[in-house]
Amino acid sequence: MARSSTRPTSRDVAQAAGVSQAAVSLVLGDKWRGRVSETTAERVREAARELGYRPNLAARNLRLGRTRTVLLVVPALTTEFFAGVYTGAARVAARHGFGVVLYPSPEGIGPARDPFASAQAALDGVIASSMAADALTAIRGDQLPLVMLDSDPEGSLGAATVNLDIADGVRQVTEHLLGLGHRHILHLAADVPSWTFEMRARELAARLAAVPGTQIRTAPAPISIEGALAATEAALTATGPRPTAIVCDDDKLAAGAYKALRRLGLRVPDDVSVTGLDDLALATALDPELTTVRLDAELFGERGMEALLAVLEGREPEAGDIPVELVVRGSTAPPRTP
Amino acid sequence: MARSSTRPTSRDVAQAAGVSQAAVSLVLGDKWRGRVSETTAERVREAARELGYRPNLAARNLRLGRTRTVLLVVPALTTEFFAGVYTGAARVAARHGFGVVLYPSPEGIGPARDPFASAQAALDGVIASSMAADALTAIRGDQLPLVMLDSDPEGSLGAATVNLDIADGVRQVTEHLLGLGHRHILHLAADVPSWTFEMRARELAARLAAVPGTQIRTAPAPISIEGALAATEAALTATGPRPTAIVCDDDKLAAGAYKALRRLGLRVPDDVSVTGLDDLALATALDPELTTVRLDAELFGERGMEALLAVLEGREPEAGDIPVELVVRGSTAPPRTP
DNA sequence: CGGGGGACGTTATACGTAACACTTGGAGGC
DNA sequence: GCCTCCAAGTGTTACGTATAACGTCCCCCG
Missing domain, CATH: 3.40.50.2300 (Response regulator)
Structure with missing residues (x-):
């Protein structure tokens, strides 16, 4: 029996099996075909099992350089x-x-x-x-x-x-809302300095700019239900015509928007439509269920x-964005004609 | 300049600074006080910075055994x-x-x-x-x-x-519901073989058994909104008197219960009270906000x-459970008197 | 009968680091 | 003048693994 206080090494296994450490490495590394006999290999495996041998990963990593x-x-x-x-x-x-x-x-x-x-x-x-x-x-x-x-x-x-092809997701949301007849949109934007959020804002603005008679306003909010609630409430109580739809950068933001609307006595989707992005479990927990863009995480x-x-491995990574898909649920409807 | 293709080692740093590898190890390991002069130490640090040296963690781990x-x-x-x-x-x-x-x-x-x-x-x-x-x-x-x-x-x-002192959380929930007057309770139980969930069921049953005239039914459900929805719907459409409160093992289960109740035309908390456990963001996204047990994750x-x-370090870990706290929100109210 | 070559191993080495044991050149004490 | 001591380092080793390079046997073929 080897030192029982410390973890067994491949050398301990070798000694127990009556072979060299190299043989243990070969057998356990599955590189023994044609180099070690089946019976010896089995003896090594048996000894390893017996001692509860686990290779030292630090040593292996050092040796292999990866x-x-x-x-x-x-x-x-x-x-x-x-x-x-x-x-x-x-x-x-x-x-x-x-x-x-x-x-x-x-x-x-x-x-x-x-x-x-x-x-x-x-x-x-x-x-x-x-x-x-x-x-x-x-x-x-x-x-x-x-x-x-x-x-x-x-x-x-x-x-x-x-x-992810989020630009396409924004396109789908925009076309969906425009198709329903919405012209005045509030963008509840994640207040995070990140390329993806900037891109969403740009894309949304560009899509809407292509349609005459549309308006867009932006309300930045931290990504939390509380933050979105405050930002939405502020944006909706501001002067000027009320948006008929809120496009959110994120499902969590949409949850905050729901709460703000409820607090203001407005109904989803009758008074205001809401869309999200992610399709988390949260999206179907909301009432009504959230129309959102599904990302395949x-x-x-x-x-x-x-x-x-x-x-x-020195290969070229596969190109092409991952498609995303608009999931239409109960939170979007045509705007009420005034 | 050393081999530029591979990462610099402490030996490369030593060579660049004109000292031995041991000196590099001492300086960078912050063990040089009284062993290496301040000027040499600075020269070593400078060389390390110059070469962009990062110690090889695999080697360090192997050497130190941790x-x-x-x-x-x-x-x-x-x-x-x-x-x-x-x-x-x-x-x-x-x-x-x-x-x-x-x-x-x-x-x-x-x-x-x-x-x-x-x-x-x-x-x-x-x-x-x-x-x-x-x-x-x-x-x-x-x-x-x-x-x-x-x-x-x-x-x-x-x-x-x-x-976590979840047994105490169950106690708080039970006393809250009993105090409101509920006597017939449905336990929406996480269908996961785990000590903590079994313990919750035991604790809940024991608490209720201590009060004459109470009834409890258990509906097991997988931890998902869909699973909870199905289980709740099945339990509520079964024969017998309808529970006036649903105790859920988890906030997500509560979200499913909300949906089931909505589908059955029942209102929270007027027809049925609901409680959760966790206090996730989901809890305040629900309408009405969920009464739940806050766990300090x-x-x-x-x-x-x-x-x-x-x-x-061979010390004795600190004992004592972590306290939990019932957060009363809008999902619990006295049962309607029939 | 010589030797070519499988089958079955073993020996030796390197990976990069940390730490122990040792050396050297002075400064200081008596 | 000699011994001691300290600062300021250096030489060497070991951690546990994977693998290249090197032995043996022994069988079989020409």
């Missing part, structure tokens, strides 16, 4: 959306023998300057959702292979990007991981 | 609740120079037998939320220091435990991490 671990940087964990992204990424990763480590962006967790101070794990690459440019350059400084999710393809410092995660694997 | 990385096993990432637990754990961890890696339980991600197959990172310890017993024994088999969240203190194989995570640090 870790088969990847970091997923997300802006926060507070929505199901990034849970879905993680699930998809982890599924693809597992198929390729990779693990995924999460790093929620440094809001209240240590210094923002160094995204890796808190993620001690040694890494092969990084998948990062839209984040501020300075954090991005910090990551690039680490020379790690990088895939950006939902980021400006032009300005991402040459990193590979995987994007898991597919997003899968495509992100596949892109990173491609970069790691 | 990783300062901890695994947090959560049942799923689909709720804000575990996002909060993570945030709290990561905050405490960062204060002690630790990192936290997340491992969502193996639902659709690789083989359930080996929770670590997907988490390649080398680990110092594990924090695990309530999970099936076989997964637990698998973890124990790895000999890693373990803290269990919200698990049976008796049956957790000697691991340290940190618990971040504090839960902090206490979990502190307990693990205590175990790692």
